[in-house]
Amino acid sequence: MLRPRGNAVRRGENWRGIVLIASTYVYFLIFAQFGFLKRLDQIGIAGEALKPIMAAMALGGILASLLAARMKAATAARRLRLALGGCAAAAALSLLPLHSAGFLAVSLLIGLSLGGLTVTLVAHLRLWLAGGRALLGVGAGAGIGYFVCNIPQIFAAPPQRIALVALGACACGLAASLQTEEAAEAPVELPERKAAPFSLVLASLTALVWLDSAAFFIIQNSPALKSGTWEGAAHLWRTGAVHLAAALGSAWLLARRGTSQVLALAFACLAAGCLLLLDPARSAPAAVLYPAGVSLYSVALVAFPSLLMPSVTQEQRSRRAGWIYAVAGWVGSALGIGMAQHLHRVPPWFVGAAALVFFLPWVLRYGRVYWREGAAIGVVLIAALAIEHMLGDDPAAPRAAESGAAAKLAAMARGRRVYIAEGCINCHSQYVRPHSPDVQMWGPAGNPEAIRREDPPLIGNRRQGPDLSQVGARRSPLWLKIHLIDPRAVSYGSIMPSYAYLFRDGRGDDLVAYLASLKSPDSLSEILKQAAAWQPPPAALAQAGQLNGAKLFSEDCATCHDSHGYARTRWGADFSRLPPDLAAARFRHIPRNQSTAERRASLARIIKFGLAGTDMPGHEYLPPDQIEALASEVMAMRQGR
Amino acid sequence: METMTLQSGMEAPAALLNEPARVSSPAGAAASEPLSVLTLAALHAVGWLTVSNFIGVGLAILLLWPRAGAWLAPWSYGRWMPVHMNLQLYGWTSLPLVAWLLKIYRADGGGLARWSRTALVLWSLALGLGSLSWLDGHSSGKLFLDWSGYVRVFFPLAILFLWGVLAAAFLSNRRGEGNALRWLKLIGLVLLLLVPFALYAACSPDIYPPVNPDSGGPTGASQLESVLIIVLILFLLPYGVSRRIAARRRWLVVSWVVFAAEGLLCLGLGRADVSNNRPTQFISLGSLLVWVPLMPAYYTSFQWQENTRRWRMAVLAWWAVLIPTGWCLFLPGVLDRLKFTDGLVGHSLTAMAGFATSLLVLLLIGLTGPEDNVFASRWAFVAWQAGTGVYVLIMLIAGWIEGADPAFTMVPNTTRNVIYGIRLCCGMAMAAASAEWLWRLHLRLRAAVGSSTGYAFSTARARAQ
Structure with missing residues (x-):
């Protein structure tokens, strides 16, 4: 079936573009960047032997990105199919028990094919995506790609199965690209907006890929961070959902706010994520911010060269797409991994320097008008910092428990801080009312004078769970530990959330020590009396x-x-x-x-x-x-x- | 003219309920300005209300599907709760009062407008940083006074900045005002100066209010004190958003005399750990019942803007429910059964979502002007009021059952799940209503400053000002 010339994408056929983008992302993310490395590890190629193989992939990617922009030998659809075929061949070859030289060749093939595929796809994306919903299609394609990669059965699969998934992705891409007729590309309806300068977008995307690659490498190679971010099915489903939502949000924002604001938002998310990753205890927010930032910029990475670049010729578009993927994609990625390998973290100064790329134009633009207000807010923020430093009291901060100053605190005292930090008071009281049914359930009644001496009293005002003022007399430390880790294991139908994460760094044991200490001197004898009666x-x-x-x-x-x-x-x-x-x-x-x-x-x-x-x-x-x-x-x- | 009978049997005050008095918008001038300080304050307030409501919906989901908590770890139920409650208190409830202060001290226009806007930004920044700190596990361990570490200093400093704006407005406007008003404002400024320092001190773990030894909750004297402070605020709020009716001065005088008597009673009760079983405690607290008819009577001494009738009715209705139920819940036997249960959650909703929200919406309409009333949506009004009403009712039922069987809400069972399911639906209705108001406010501000640039960064407008 041929399509009439001059109308490359018929109504309702944007799915082809979505599938192509999703397939490319799946191949790149789960195979080229992840499964292939697992395969090398499985074969026993690691350390210094790994470097030339990865260098070959990067070199192939850079070369193909730059050359693909100049290729005119065949139609774009044929070149795309050729690149997909190369990708599929590399995935299939990776299944073989090759030696280092063989994997070097496979790695080069991955780089060459992927470089050609990405640049050809974005430079000619209007063949497969058009109309007012083209941007949404890009968002959907990228989002689906990321979501698929985070399906636990795929993410945690052995490298052979990942290679098969990559083959499947190539097959989907090939199917979607069939019956594509070269024609004048379809118009894309986008709101008129001042386009972001190419050089600024290139610099921004390079910085974003740099941060992304560094953060990914750091998380992947740090067990504490990995367990708090994408280890376990629940985390992976959440990450996939965040990716999909952020990708669709990115498309929506690109249409309304333009490339600069989306890239700035992506940077804010990624920079915050990188800074949070400096402390494993804060990996949870990073686990949301990191995928959000990645998906935000990933959509722009496709949409800018294909749809949002100011009116340029097809040739210019191809060349610029080549530069973006060669410099931002391959070079940015290599720099990020290099930084992570040598420093094992993203230094705050680097985040600060990168921030200049994104925010300096805005600071200059709005600072002229709002400099007084900005200065006032800055003064208050700094004054608060100085006063807080001067007063130096943060009685309930869990961080203090880890610092040297508070290291002398007993486990019970630290556990009490954990109790406060986790907001246990919002569900549990510590007050057995005298002469009430509380006494039989949770008693004996406490001494109000002793409660008042606590710092502060943790009486609470709502019982979504039981009173804990005598829990140390009614439950053993082991029971408390099991209940905190897996509440329903020892308490049928318990509505308490799991606090397993507290046991990764000792806070859980402190909390158990505190809870076990919650009893009065006469509580055991009182409970025995109650039971007897x-x-x-x-x-x-x-x-x-x-x-x-x-x-x-x-x-x-x-x-x-x-x-x-x-x-x-x-x-x-x-x-x-x-x-x-x-x-x-x-x-x-x-x-x-x-x-x-x-x-x-x-x-x-x-x-x-x-x-x-x-x-x-x-x-x-x-x-x-x-x-x-x-x-x-x-x-x-x-x-x- | 339509009348209505209140629970107390008092004839409803027509001016409060039904007279669409043609009060010229006190905020008319400001409302027509782009980036009006008062409308911006409303946006901040409703914004936090909406955020808090959606967090509340999330918490209600967690109670029904606790396994979902694994997705959020370590941002557990316990860490989200202070965010939800504090955003309601320091965001939704406080910011309309901040707007009222800016209006009263005439800091919402002229050269001070930019600093008023900065004060609002600082306030919201403090709430945002506070929310992050609570989610990060920083808390003083005191409910509603969770400010700890950096934000314990930053938030009072933000309040101090606001005070500075008010003081500057007072100094620059004092010549145009009468002696009495000037003195009142000066006294107000002195009292307001205490707020940031009192807040910082109150967040200290070393300070704890008197405890009722039989319930573990507040004493009757503490509750009387709190309600009288609210009554005082209620006395002041009509100024600036309505016009006093000279012929009805009598109720003002009576109300202030009763308030003074109640204040003396409060002083006489002192501050000690006293049981609610003591007759002096529950009888004293019962004296608040006088405000059920008296507060509406006080409000009849003012003429209110048109388009606010349904919100005025809601304020009266919730007030008539709040005070008697509050007293009943303190009585021996009743408090023993309902303390620590969902029954008291229901009562808190009566106060915050029922009475306070209706009053604050009334206040915001008064401050931002009757034109293009963003709270005019009938469905949002019905969703909010019906959602709150059903919520309160089912929580009282759940609390009553829980009083007899403390395990009722701890172990899932059909009745409990149905009640919590209804609560989730009510929460969603309320969240949808607040989102509607936020959307209307957004449209109003966008229309004021032009859609092409966006109001948040409208440099051209800012230059023009």
Whole structure:
């Protein structure tokens, strides 16, 4: 089917452009930049042996980017298909057990093919994307490309499977480029706007790729940063979603605000991300800012040379696209990786210097008008810094716990700071009201005078979870640790979020120490008294018969007492005594001379209040009928039903 | 003229409810200016309201799907909560009052307008930096007084900068004002100067207010003190956004006399850790019931702008609910059951989303002028009021159940999930309403300064000023 000349892209066929952009990004991101390196590592090529192979790829990329702009031998569509074929061949060859020289050739082929592919695609993108939604198409293509690469099954796949994904991407690209008829390119409807100068965009994109490559390398080679950013399925899905949203947002902003503002926003995100990566404890915000910044500029990297450059001839457009991909793409990337390899971080001075490229024109433009206001805001910001430095008190700052000044603090005191920093007070109270149902549930009641002496009192005002003022007497440190890491492992249906990340740097252990310290001198004896005095209402036993005891057991007990229970298998070695098999083991805390009814009642009390001083927690929040049903279930298990 | 009967049985004040008095816009001149300081203040306030509401929606989602928290770690529920609450208090609730002060001290025009705008930017900058610090785990450990580290200094300095603008406005405008007004403004300035220092001191972990030993919450005397401060603010707000009716001076006098008596009562109660079971505490707090009829009566002494009827009705309705329920929730037996539960969350919503928001919208309409009222949308009004009403009701129900079964909201069950699902819907309705107001404000400012350049960086306009 041929397309009429003069109308290169028919309505509804922008999908071809989207697929081509997405395929190119998938190939570059997941294979050329990532999977190929994994493959080399798998073969055993690392260190110095790696350098010439990567240099070959960069050299091929630079050469092809510059040469592709001058190629006129065949039609653009044919050149694109040739480049895609080269990419596919390189991906297929990487599956072979080659030696260093063979991989050097494959690497060169990747660089040559990818350089040709990118420049040909962006220089002639109007063959496959047109109309008022062309920019949106670029955003969708880039966003989908990044999203696909962050699908956990792909991101964490072995290098062979990644190569197959790259082959698939090439096949999709080839399919999309079929039936392309060379013609006068279709018009692209974009809002009129003063175009950003080419030299400024080139410098900006180089700085952005530099930052991006450095940040990626640093995260990828730092276990602490990697675990806080894109390790694990949840992180990867989130990163993919951020990429997709930012790419679409970038297209929207490019249409309304122009290239300069999008690049400045991308820089703000990437620069903030790079600065946050200086401290692994702050990697979480970096994990959002970094992909947002990358997607913002990646869309501009395609859209500027293809759609947004001021009116130029096709030849000029191709040449400029070649320069952008050679300098910003390949050279910027090499410089970023080089910086990361030597410095292991992005120095703040470099971020500051790069900021000048982006913001100096704005500072000069608006500073003339708003210099008084800007100066006033600057004075207040600096004055606050000076005063804060002078006063020097940040009583609740978690950072202080890591600094030398506060290193002497005991684990409990540090844990209290963690408790404050994490906002535990927003869900947990520390105040058992006297003469109220609180006492049986979380008691005994505290001493108001002692609470007032705390610095500050952490009474709280809302219980989305239990009161914690005596939690040290009711739960063991191990139970607290498991609950903080995986709440639902030991507390069925718990709505508490996981705080596993606190255990990466010791804060979790401090928090456990603090929570374990939350008890009064008489709390253990008071709880024992409570347990001894507890009697379920007479109706509870009758109601218990109507409940499914086995289901309750599987929800509340099996995690520790079943031989395949999650907490038992995961944490078995940490228990002070492995939780017994309730069907067979002797009850150490129930006298043998008790009658069956008495043993059953004792069992119910243990389920309700736990065993102080052991890892057995109470189930204070369960209603009496459920406690009775559980006791009946355990008795039935022991009697072999 | 239409009338309405309040819960107290008092005849509704017509001027407050139904008389669209043709009050010339006090902010008329300023409203027609590009980048009007007062409209900009409204934009900042509603902007923070919207941000906070969407965070609230996120928090409601987390309570229903706690596993989603793994996506946010380490920005957990606990770190987002202070952002949500503090943006409501220091953003949405405070910035309209800042705008009112700028109007009263006449700092919203002339040469001081640029510094007023700078003060607003500093205020919002402090909120932005504060939000980042709370998300980063910096907190004093005191609810609503979480300012810690750098922002604990920066925010009071931003307030001090605002005070400087007000002081400069007072000095430059004092000649054109009568003696009484001048003295009142001077006293106001002296009191306002205490605010940044008091805020810094209050954030200290060493200072903690009196505690009711039976509930762990505030004492009756503390609550009486807080409500009287709010009453004082309510007394002052009509000045500058409405016109006093000379013939109705009687209610002003009565209100001030009662306020003075209540102040003496408050002083007599002192500050100590006293239980709500003490009759002196709950009876004293019950004295606030007098304001249910008296505050509307006070407001009848002023003529209000047209186009604000529905918001005035909302203010009255929420006030009539807020004071009696607040007192009931303090009574022995009731507080014992509802303390620490969603019941008190519902009451907080009555105060903040119901009463305060209706009042602040009324204030902003008064400050920015009745023309092109950005709060005119009927659907947004209904979404906000209905969302708040249902929210309060279901939280009271949840709190009442939770009072008998403390595990009710901790362990997922169908009733709890349904209630929390409804709460999420209410939150979404309220967030949508605030987004509508923000969008209208954005359009209004864009129209004022021209869409081509964008109001935030309109250099040409700035030069013209």
